[in-house]
Amino acid sequence: MSEAAVVSRFDAPMLRAQGLKRYFDVSAPWLNRIIEGQPRQILKAVDGIDFEIPRGETFGLVGESGCGKSTVARLIVGLHAPSAGSIELEGRDIAGLSRTQMAPIRQRLQMIFQDPYASLNPRWRVRDIVAEPIRAFKLLDDPAAIERRVGALLEQVKLNPKDGEKYPHEFSGGQRQRISIARALASEPEFLVCDEPTSALDVSVQAQILNLMKDLQRQLGLTYLFISHNLAVVYHISDRVGVMYLGKLVEQAPAKTLFTTPRHPYTRLLLDTIPDLDMTGRARGPVAGEVPNPITPPPGCTFHPRCPFATDRCRAEIPRPLPLDDGAVVACHGVEEGRIPAGPSLAVPEKPERLG
Amino acid sequence: MATPLLEVRNLVVQFPTRRGTLTAVDDISFHIDEGEVLGVVGESGAGKSMTGAAVIGLLEPPGRIAGGQVLLQGRRIDNLPYEQMRRIRGKEIGAIFQDPLTSLNPLYSVGRQLVETIQTHTDMSPTQARARTIELLTEVGIPAPERRVDQYPHQFSGGMRQRVVIALALCVNPRLIIADEPTTALDVSIQAQIIALLKRLCREHGTAVMLVTHDMGVIAETADRVAVMYAGRIAEIGPVREVIKNAKHPYTHGLMGSIPAVGHDAERLEQIPGSMPRLTDIPQGCAFNPRCPHVFDRCRQDRPDLIPVEDSRVSCWLYDRASGPGIEVAKARVASTHADDLQEAADV
């Protein structure tokens, strides 16, 4: 290993994505295209995004359906190859590695999915599901040692080691998500990509899983990429938050900053949709429009048809991400030109006021 | 006292299965007044949808009403013949479900479906019904309704389809709408639009709504009163502000604490240990007793009825005059439960 590589290993963030893109060809079959004279159609699911996640921290990714969150997750764990850009794990580019080159990296990088049922093989006993990564990565080979490790993993996610004998259908949704987490932890990963891990769960079960994930992060020093469409969940779990819209990161900032001083008009729109559980009677702006078809996104800033601050420049020129003093990065002409009036931001109370 | 618009008395919904009879809704009573929005919340499987389906007579067999009564403006509707109930469903009670596609016919244009519904229940001419349809589409915020009216459901986005379903439910001015998770399948920004729309329309038309959801945020924004369901029973029912800000039932309190909120910087969320029991093993006494940090002897033997406490009613023995510690003490105890107590309860 060269000296430069050694240095970067210690200075580099756990994960860094630069100019990351993933395009999908969604054209009609070739013959139809020729006959009907249709052009090729490219869907830019992820269209050039940059972010870093320091070791031990959580980066939350929010945005509405179809904006590209899951595609980012799949790019990072190598389930999709990027169309352009790089993904560095502790300074080493892992984008586009071959399967064999990726194998040792996959061990350090695991994924948890939204649907804990679909992601667990219904015909396997829980102990075999959890032991699968241990066997695949040949971490242990003594059956008794594997059994002990599986028992310890189940205890770590607050299940009973005896539950290993059962099948996934015998568990509730929350318990199944614990099983997925135990399986993800089996290869002793450092980095977990969590794609909507609590979206299918009831709030009381979600609280159990979020608490568990925070505890595990502290105990094991894990780094998380946490994807959700629920802003309150992302606020709760994240150190830094990125907001996606049509394949682009329109704003990213430390969690508290993003929620107290949202800059991008889309971030503000999203914050305005958060239900007012404290029942303060907070006035909210009208929310208008829908996410456009990603195959034919609007030119310039793709948010301009819904943006109350859109100008001619917005309709023509794509805004570049602009770093601000407080750690926020915002891609918006209006913010750059300083013509977006302050607020409406959420009144985040200084002292947390408990409900009940 | 005036007759409420809807009254549900001691409703029991059961499913006969091979392994015995399951009781999905177990002796619940509530009412909805004219123009009122009653929220019904609870975890999945708590019996919310079964309650809604029983009220509009849409229980899927083998599910059946095994006891109790449903009264609309004082008239029993739970024992009506199918044809009569179908007419009430079209005209007096509207329905909105989670997936707008279940309420729309993919083969007919949106306009045709609205026109037919209007003509079934009124004596409007086809031209009048079409004009009314365009008016309705405008009212629910469909852009360019004159052009959209002849399009098919698949040409609409999810949010627009749900608007059409709302138009369908409202087109004959029903007194009551049963909305079962009407926004759950939608994106957050569309959710906010649909909720605002539903609220505005119901206010303008004086329509009452039974709003079934698992989302306390939706309830906080929309409901006048809320019923919290747990294991087929009502744990607590009262004015929305009381239930959300001043929960009296230990389950409601735990549920509220478990919701993450922007601005609440707690390292841990409150968590209720364990999970809701399956219908096959509902514990004796209070159904919540194995998870409750305040459980005492009586809770394991007798099922609590709804006890009036201030403006709410709560099914919890803590509030019982004879067996509880007194209402003020009970309220204080429940209110002071925090994450750590619950964690201890979980660890033992």
Ligand SMILES: Nc1ncnc2c1ncn2[C@@H]1O[C@H](COP(=O)(O)OP(=O)(O)OP(=O)(O)O)[C@@H](O)[C@H]1O
């Ligand atoms: N394999 C694929 N082929 C073609 N298009 C795809 C593929 N995978 C994703 N897309 C498209 O890319 C866009 C982004 O999808 P993605 O699943 O990343 O969204 P998401 O933000 O995770 O949405 P959700 O919140 O619904 O999960 C969508 O328009 C989707 O239809």
Ligand SMILES: Nc1ncnc2c1ncn2[C@@H]1O[C@H](COP(=O)(O)OP(=O)(O)O)[C@@H](O)[C@H]1O
């Ligand atoms: N066909 C059926 N057979 C047996 N049990 C059923 C059937 N349909 C629903 N249930 C049960 O009834 C209970 C209440 O269901 P439901 O009202 O749909 O809950 P919710 O809407 O609160 O999520 C659940 O435990 C569910 O499993």
Ligand code: SF4
């Ligand atoms: S770039 Fe222009 S259109 Fe886009 S969000 Fe900023 S102000 Fe609005």
Ligand code: SF4
């Ligand atoms: S009745 Fe008993 S177990 Fe049930 S909620 Fe009240 S205190 Fe808890």
Ligand SMILES: [Mg+2]
């Ligand atoms: Mg996704």
Ligand SMILES: [Mg+2]
């Ligand atoms: Mg339901």
